[in-house]
Amino acid sequence: MSNMSKDLAAAKTASDSEMWALLVKNRLEKLFLEARDHENRYGLHASAILASDNDFCYREQVLSLFYKMNQGENLPIKLLKIFAQGNAMHEKWYTLFRQAKIDVAIERSLFLEQYDLSFTIDALLNIFKEEIICDVKSQNTFAFKKQRGHPSGEKQVNFYLWALTVYTGIPHRRGFVLVDSKDDQEIKVVPVTYSKEKVAPYVQRLKDIQVMKREFIEEHIVPPRKCKNCDVKRAAQCNMRDACFNIGMGRVKLDAGSK
Numbered sequence: 001m002s003n004m005s006k007d008l009a010a011a012k013t014a015s016d017s018e019m020w021a022l023l024v025k026n027r028l029e030k031l032f033l034e035a036r037d038h039e040n041r042y043g044l045h046a047s048a049i050l051a052s053d054n055d056f057c058y059r060e061q062v063l064s065l066f067y068k069m070n071q072g073e074n075l076p077i078k079l080l081k082i083f084a085q086g087n088a089m090h091e092k093w094y095t096l097f098r099q100a101k102i103d104v105a106i107e108r109s110l111f112l113e114q115y116d117l118s119f120t121i122d123a124l125l126n127i128f129k130e131e132i133i134c135d136v137k138s139q140n141t142f143a144f145k146k147q148r149g150h151p152s153g154e155k156q157v158n159f160y161l162w163a164l165t166v167y168t169g170i171p172h173r174r175g176f177v178l179v180d181s182k183d184d185q186e187i188k189v190v191p192v193t194y195s196k197e198k199v200a201p202y203v204q205r206l207k208d209i210q211v212m213k214r215e216f217i218e219e220h221i222v223p224p225r226k227c228k229n230c231d232v233k234r235a236a237q238c239n240m241r242d243a244c245f246n247i248g249m250g251r252v253k254l255d256a257g258s259k
Contacts, residue, residue, distance in 0.1 A: 042254065043111060043118030044209065046163070049202050050155055056205070058223040060240045062212045065116055067243040068252040089138050089180055090122065102126050110167050115206040116213070121160050133160050133175030133192075141183040150190050153177035157192040162199045 044061055090107075097103040104124040111118050123134040137153045157175040164172045177190040215221040227235035230245040242248035 043116050044206070046117070046119040046156065046159055049117070049205055050152075050159055055234065057226040057238070058205075058209065058212055059225055059244060060238060061205075061209050062216055062223055063240045063243045063251075065209075065213055066216070066251075066254060067240070068249070068254060069239040070242055070248075089182070090136050093136050093178065093180070094123065097123055097125060104131055110163070112163060112167055115210065117163065117206060119160065119163050121164065124164075130174065131172060133157055133164065133172065134178055135160070135175070136178045136180065138180045138182050141181050141186075144179060144181040144186065144188070150177045150179050153179070154190060154192050155198070158195055158198050159202055161192070161194040162196075162203065165194075 042065075044064065048056070048061060048064075094103075094106050097106065102125050104126050105121070106123050107120055108124075109118060109120045121133055122136045125132050125134050135153050135157045137150055139147070139150075154177055157177055161172045161175055173194045175192045175194075177192065179188045179190060181187065212221075212223055225244060227238070227244075229235065230241060230247055235241050235245070238244065243251045
């Protein structure tokens, strides 16, 4: 049962004050959706390119270069709350980096035109007179103590090392994942040294998308769907669900100014 369904069921027996509290709660939870209304950044997002083979979809990525995406309404409110909490934790570290004056750049969005790739590194820091990429992650205490590294974070930092090197023309070879334990505030640093072999599959995805983009422009060929229908779990949370299945708002072309 969804949160809204539970609230409606509770409302049947609620007092006036309880009903008012439910209305306020639902209004506050809508703020997490409204906060995403402004997130219409053009380009492929690094997190999507780094998705597992089961989740990665060429069709989704190609369509995202031409049509507007769903702005989070397909994501559960609970997940949006988790994102917001993570953002607050990030801000704690950004403030500390700035106060220590070791910040070179904080959440600066960069764009690789040859790949239509938009990427935002959490922090580029000056540590020991070297520019180092930092990706901030939070974990619950159980995972923090059990897991030695942080595989998804390490993959992300390695990808950013490649992307920043291409963008600047200056080799960036070292970074780390800063893991913050949500329950007891312990931290650990997971070092990452650039690996060309590990980033190669994701660079190939970017190259493949450029080929598919040209096919779409010149021959109107769209990559095949990954999902059987619009109601399967993956499709229900897909940013390009409406454009893919031509439902809801359908295929709304991106404004020229957003590119």
